[in-house]
Amino acid sequence: MHDHSLRDQIVAEVHARPFHKLSGPLALCHQAILYEGVAEEAVNRSVRQLASLKGLPLPQNSEGFFFTRNDRWALRFEPHGEFYSLTLYALATTEPPAFTDEEREQLPGAYLCGVEVICQPDVGTDPEPLLEQHFNDHQVSGSSVMGAAGQVFTDFRERSDSRMSRVLVLQQPKMIDYRCGRLLQRICEIDTYRHMALLGLPLSNEVMPEVTALDQALAETVASIAEARREPAELIHQLMQQAARVEDLSARSANRLAASEAYFALMYSRIEELREERLEGIQTIEQFMDRRLDPARRTCKATGERIERLSKRIARSTDLVRSQVDLSIEGQNKDLLEGLNKRARRQIRMQAKLESFTVIVVTYYAFDLIDRTLRNILGDTELERQLSLGLSLLVPLLAVGLFWYLRRLLKGYDDE
Incomplete structure (x- = not known):
């Protein structure tokens, strides 16, 4: 070890x-x-x-x-x-x-x-x-x-x-x-952390107007999405620009605002360790900090939260536009498939109309094939002539059988 x-x-x-x-x-x-x-x-x-x-x-x-x-x-x-x-x-x-x-x-x-x-x-x-x-x-x-x-x-x-x-x-x-x-060390730390925490306030005041402007621009973009006033490609481009601006704000302010919140927490922790008891007619150090610094702390915290919410709202808005695009594509695919189905039905109906001609042709070739087969096998005999006569009488039955077979074969396509 x-x-x-x-x-x-x-x-x-x-x-x-x-x-x-x-x-x-x-x-x-x-x-x-x-x-x-x-x-x-x-x-x-x-x-x-x-x-x-x-x-x-x-x-x-x-x-x-x-x-x-x-x-x-x-x-x-x-x-x-x-x-x-x-x-x-x-x-x-x-x-x-x-x-x-x-x-x-x-x-x-x-x-x-x-x-x-x-x-x-x-x-x-x-x-x-x-x-x-x-x-x-x-x-x-x-x-x-x-x-x-x-x-x-x-x-x-x-x-x-x-x-x-x-x-x-x-x-x-x-x-x-x-x-x-x-005690002396805690007093020094309270003063230091108070000033370090306030370093985030000027930055918050600087970026807050930009956050407000982005908030309003995003609201207009969302309204355009709801009312379908613009093309999805234009909306996506606008949302990408807004997302880039939000990321720039976050990169400029996130670390400083997070550090300010940490310093505020340290300062209040050091004040709590003093275990203050109020003196008559004098406000305590904690009361002074709450009154004078709490608004600054809330401003820094609100700035960071607003930037984070903006980022999430842009992500949700982008998802809405993508859903809109997906629905549009699905509608186009549906129309395309319906067109293909209509063409297929027309072809099948045309084939059904040609069934009668198909039956005649198939019947003719079937009769001719059987007749030639009998002639080649039996030759010019009485039996061959009788079978040819019987075959001629069976032509209507052969045609009906072929018609029934074709109808059964095409029935599944007609149902579709």
């Missing part, structure tokens, strides 16, 4: 992105950066160079996820399918860290979103001054999370100086370090 080639990778996957022991006071900035064609090798190399510039210990692995820290800083790198995230922690301070312009230029990819998280112990005072300090007079969403182990507040607004939103976390004494690390 030997180990499976993927065994180590599968076993390590469970612990590939662990939570870390963190505790306030601390601050972090989390950024999500799209690859946009940049190779993962270049990203891995640049991120590790950034860790070196920060004076952080280099990770043992040369690619993939890593978390490294010293007494002042910590850096978490997490690659994903179409983006990677960087989280820079400033330990023992509530001043949010930031990447310098030089460090930002070194990082490859396209910046999508970021969030600043300030985590500090809750001293039991009224949080209103802190909310005023961090969020001014903006509407704040927040809740008590993880069984009242902490409180989370945010206004979901991007700050002009850092181009990031801000989240304030008040840590209760009963929140242990691992729970604090898990």
Whole structure:
């Protein structure tokens, strides 16, 4: 027995992105950066160079996820399918860290979103001054999370100086370090997945007018099928053009819309893991997301469903035209067969009219054949003359017998 080639990778996957022991006071900035064609090798190399510039210990692995820290800083790198995230922690301070312009230029990819998280112990005072300090007079969403182990507040607004939103976390004494690390990671993921999910909305708004136009064009085509206003060949050609346009829309949008739905599901899963409890006078994070993001989610979902329904409707319409063509061909075949049957009946009736002439001819040749046979066998004798006389008397019976035989032979054709 030997180990499976993927065994180590599968076993390590469970612990590939662990939570870390963190505790306030601390601050972090989390950024999500799209690859946009940049190779993962270049990203891995640049991120590790950034860790070196920060004076952080280099990770043992040369690619993939890593978390490294010293007494002042910590850096978490997490690659994903179409983006990677960087989280820079400033330990023992509530001043949010930031990447310098030089460090930002070194990082490859396209910046999508970021969030600043300030985590500090809750001293039991009224949080209103802190909310005023961090969020001014903006509407704040927040809740008590993880069984009242902490409180989370945010206004979901991007700050002009850092181009990031801000989240304030008040840590209760009963929140242990691992729970604090898990909470901070969930907050970062909620912000990232929220923006990644919304990448499908501009595309949905772009293709929706095309979907509506195709829907109307297909309705007109179906009406033409029902009213038989156009030739089937023209209808098939029109349906093929519409099917090609629908496939083009699907190719442009299917992957993005499916990814958006997956990111929405991940975001709501992370919100559910917060186990929010409502604070008096403040809407929860889940309520904010439901109110502000649910319409966008429904738009993306409806766009994908409408494109899929269009494809199915075109397939059904094509089947209708094909059925129409098949019925037309069957009608033509029926007319052709009926014409053949009519010609066959005319031929049989003509043969029936010629039966009398046929009987006369056959009777003549039969009489002549028998008479010649008797003459050759018996010669010119009295017996031959008597048999010839008897044969002459039997000519009517011979004619009647031949007529009956021909009628019986042709009776089956007459019935058909």
